Amino acid sequence: MPFLLLLLGRILFVSYFIAMGMSHLINFREHSLLLKRKGVPLPRAATVLTVVMMVLGGVFVLFDWHGWIGSVLLFGIIFPAPFFLHRFWNETDSYMRLSEFAHMLKDLSLAGAAILLLS
Template sequence: MDIIVLVGRILFAYLFLTSGVAHFAKRQMMAGYAASKGVPAPMAAVLGGGVLLLAGSLSVLLGVWADLGALLLVVFLVPTAVLMHGFWRERDPQARMNETTQFSKDIALAGASLMLFAFFSFTGDDLGLTITGPLFHIR
């Protein structure tokens, strides 16, 4: 089971790790897009989001307080879904469909991250192939 969970952590973290890197490498473009969506302080939001993505994904990937890392991803995903992918604001059917898909993806990933939080917290030190045990302990 340890290997399966490790492979799952790697696959799950990949999306967030690459997105976190892009938040720094393409910060100007991303801040412009965030500004167009009405996000206040768009550059700070992009950089803060990048920190959440990198810290959360590396935590899950390496197994260093992976429960906390999963929560950091939730903290990124839910506001991003609401602020960046407000499909209810779109009048164009194609734009509405695209934003609905992105909103749904972010909410689904937030749900998966919450499940990972519970899994890591509940399993505790019994989950192998991690550097540390969980920060939180759910019983």
């Protein structure tokens, strides 16, 4: 595959992780409170871990420097997320159920892409 297409794919893939990781850092308190409301254990520590895994994993994949480690970090943070954060089956409002379902599918799709990068 041509280098520019691979580079574009890497940029598009990691842009979500790096942007969200930085958003979690900038809005640390709010994100920690969200995790607490969702029942995530040790929400402050989980927020720190999320920031590190998303940003570091994204940078590793972007520059293809230890890309397999970056892919594992990204998979490790994105695969469990739907089961802790996007439990659409608990929502009673139809719009919220659909929104959480879409987030769950997005996270699972991104986890699949991280696995593809391992091959």
